[in-house]
Amino acid sequence: MGICPFFFSYMMIMNKKLFTFDEIRQKLVSYCVYQDRCHAEVEQKMKEFLLIDEAKEEIVLYLLKENYLNEERFTRSYIRGKFYIKSWGKNKIKMNLKQKQITSKLIDTCFDEIDDNDYKKVIKKNYEDYYFKQIGLDDYQKKMKTIKFLINKGFEYNVILDVIEA
Template sequence: MEKKSYTFEEIKQKLVNYCVYQDRCHAEVEQKMREFLLIDEAKEEIILYLLKENYLNEERFTRSYIRGKFYIKHWGKTKIKMNLKQKQVSERLINSCFDEIDDSDYEKTIRKIFEGYYSKQNGLKEYQKKTKTIKYLMSKGFEYEKIIDIFE
């Protein structure tokens, strides 16, 4: 199948639409630009345009990502941070945006997940149920210290 060729303005509009659809980080936009085989100057011009017009905003993306992954997917801070680093978001920005998660909501979520998962463990000894539940919470990205603080 032959790739369709686009003008610079068409590519720019496609990338605007890509950013408008949902918040994107720089790495996602650069990945999308690779599909169009642009020269470096064109890539730079498009990135600058997206930044200037506020279609591309790394802080807004990070805050939105943190809210979504915590409040919808119920991920812990460790897993969120790891995924944002894979998207090449700076650690300083990630740490400054974690205020999107309320501490009391964080504890409530750990408790809710712990109680739900713990109660489903049938036919196991008490320590096995607890160990399995703690491992599950850690796989969701919650910190071991926080889990233990809440349940000890």
């Protein structure tokens, strides 16, 4: 059959250490196991290694086949983390996922990870926390400043108004 076309691209010089194709693949498996990754993050990580396109494709296919790389799982995990841990709103989460080259359709599908009641509770809690920290302002100024704060966290203006006027 002959020599595998990937053979010569499997080696890489990084800090004067050579890696075989299998070592590179294992490093990328470890990278994906540590936390869920999207395709763009894996592609970026592969730039550390001098691989030809065919070798990159083979690694990505392996990661997909073995379920180390799963875009939907990544998206769902990302949404949960950014909402429940960082208290980001949907707009900010969506913008950051688009920067990671996740499709709008997948993002919209995965937003069911955020419970509507939890979403409103987080808005209300953030609103109250921020509102009462404002000192020396009248109520209108506090309200406007707090709404701006929530918009910057990625919450939708109409949802904010619904929550604070309820």
